[in-house]
Amino acid sequence: MDTPAIVIDNGTGFTKMGFSGNIDPSIMIPSTIAESMETSDLIVSKVQFNDYDYFIGEEALKNSSTHKLTYVLNGGMIENWEQMEKYWHKSIFEYLRADPEEHYMVLTEPPMNTPENREQMAEIMFETFGVPGLFIGVQAVLALYAGVYASVDKSENIQGKDLTGTVVDSGDGVTHVIPIVHGYPISNNIKHIPIAGRDITKFVSDSLKTRKEKIPASDLREVSRIIKESNCYCAPDILKEHKKYDEKIKDPETGKWKQSKKFKKVSMTSPYSGKRIKCDLGYEAFMAPEVFFHPEFVNADYRESLDEIVDMAIVKSPLDNRLDLYKNIVLSGGSTLFKNFDKRLEQEVRRRVKGRYEALGIPENTPEVKVSQNVVQQAAVWFGGSMLADNKENFAGIVSTKEQYEEVGPSIARHNPVFSI
Template identity: 50%
Template sequence: MAGSLPPCVVDCGTGYTKLGYAGNTEPQFIIPSCIAIRESAKVVDQAQRRVLRGVDDLDFFIGDEAIDKPTYATKWPIRHGIIEDWDLMERFMEQVIFKYLRAEPEDHYFLMTEPPLNTPENREYLAEIMFESFSVPGLYIAVQAVLALAASWTSRQVGERTLTGIVIDSGDGVTHAIPVAEGYVIGSCIKHIPIAGRDITYFIQQLLREREAGIPPEQSLETAKAIKEKFCYICPDIVKEFAKYDVDPRKWIKQYTGINAINQKKFVIDVGYERFLGPEIFFHPEFANPDFMESISEVVDEVIQNCPIDVRRPLYKNVVLSGGSTMFRDFGRRLQRDLKRVVDARLKLSEELSGGRIKPKPVEVQVITHHMQRYAVWFGGSMLASTPEFLQVCHTKKDYEECGPSICRHNPVFGVMS
């Protein structure tokens, strides 16, 4: 039965979890990665809480239902891409499987995703939950960056498809620059960028708070988020952009209309410089975080320069964008331009230092944008889980019972990927 039904693909992110069946182009469900639990008045430790499990253990909500539950505590079990509360994660997965996917876990293989630099122990915990709590017949844990690279094949000719590239994965809680060579992540060169979707939302919220008095305080965050998703874009030159707005404000300033949740009255606010200043923090992070000064293009260049010399040119040639926070208009174009400038400046300097004797070969810089970008990780998982090789590389329940959870420490790159 298990081999005949489509595998389930679950991509758990900091802000949202994407889930559905392999073979589809988009996830069937996208739900907030949160869980609302009823917290008892007595404070008990984790061990005691496990012993006292009963009816309370079934009284919880996940996803959209978990938000704004007044008598419940809303928890987010994933922080910066890493699962931190395994008890809550098990309960979260229970509803993902039975309530959303409406699947019998014994009948479906599962592809789960993990962030770069996830610990082997975390893989073991996940294997324990999936095999022991849900009795799945097979499990494959895939690195998100490799799936994002596979998803970018939709925009390439068959002969150009490669699993060597650098993935800029930017979601709600974290942004990573992850170099991948032949399907294997170069772990020592990964860089974390402390700017992601949530930081842009907070930055826009701050800008609006300083200027717009009409926003209800309890709705300021969701208003900032709506403005970010509806109006924001990346500009080529921030100084010229300011001038554009000053010369013709009626053309560029947009209006956002919201409804006050308490008195149901409309409020209207002007959206001006926030449209380009919000996402600009990718290229000028000091606007929002004075401790971090490197722009995303400099980080990408630094990551590639730290990689082995023989993969650097293929990495520059295949910079792949993934995640909701890379969806701003012209993000790819600006990143390609800035990265090319950094690379060309280095080549020019080496030529000058050699007194003109060395003429470096130009480096081709290409940033790949494609229509599957927002859910690239999930779509890559869906593609690969629907290949015949997938069932052969999955760790099965039989393997798990023989060898224990340590078998899930290593998940081979397979099939069309190798």
């Protein structure tokens, strides 16, 4: 195929879509659908989609007072296929303005997606949209591919690069830790923690609510998300950080004691209602991302911190690969973008590993721990898909074609094809 492939990464919070060969997705919109109240429960035939009264993305949020608003995915998984099909329909025809019969399609899936889901994806793509070929990539593997690609010089050949590393993919709905050895996820060591961007936003909104900041209830979620994205950060030591906020400073003019400079006045326009919002931001600036390291702050039943999960995922991997897995911890997803997230995770994992080797009496053997940031981190999964499909020769070997689908049926997508680059 001479045309670029369509690459769509449907995340729990945001869908990233665009064409292969590009560095960034051309469109990034919430994975929301708003369906007309009267018709949302009706089974509607595929051909009627164009006239059918529904919206996706920001348009869906804007129409949520007159329509029924739903997030199409739950914890990274597609649950409602009818809605997913509608979402893809508008994504391809209206947002990308592409004819799906003329482009290979790259979709992504969470690490433990079921074979049934893969088959269903294939059936919809081949039969409803008539794509000439489909590749479904595991999100973490694509993110690792992206990390490797972003770190090499453009002139270097990525083909021979070894794909071994530990991917921490934290989006809106779920955080996965996946050790990958030579391109293959070690499937029984994939771990997840039920904490991601949505929980951190909720932490911020709960704090603002408790402090009785003047934010209309309907704006609170979106406003908290934006405050979080532009202000929250990871501190190396929360007790010390608390002290900085507790310090009072004397105003030289009035002689009065004031709150520390750490408190910030935030002023913004709510994307939801268009209202001007003003509020103070305090401890939540560093306490919200802290939930990765102290999940019990938001979930009384869950106590394993992210660093513990990363360490466990590597410790349980084959001995021969552990050094490489500690040395190449790759970040992916919007919720890894907090300032100093990489440093804090590295510090905590290193502390654990060091403690263990010291207890064993061989501190000199402590493996190197390296968490790396990369420029494509936010849409790493999408970028990995884009680069993979851009390498046409290699891609031709892993894409399932329409002819193969017609011969074999949906089970063509049952197993993940060999992921080799």
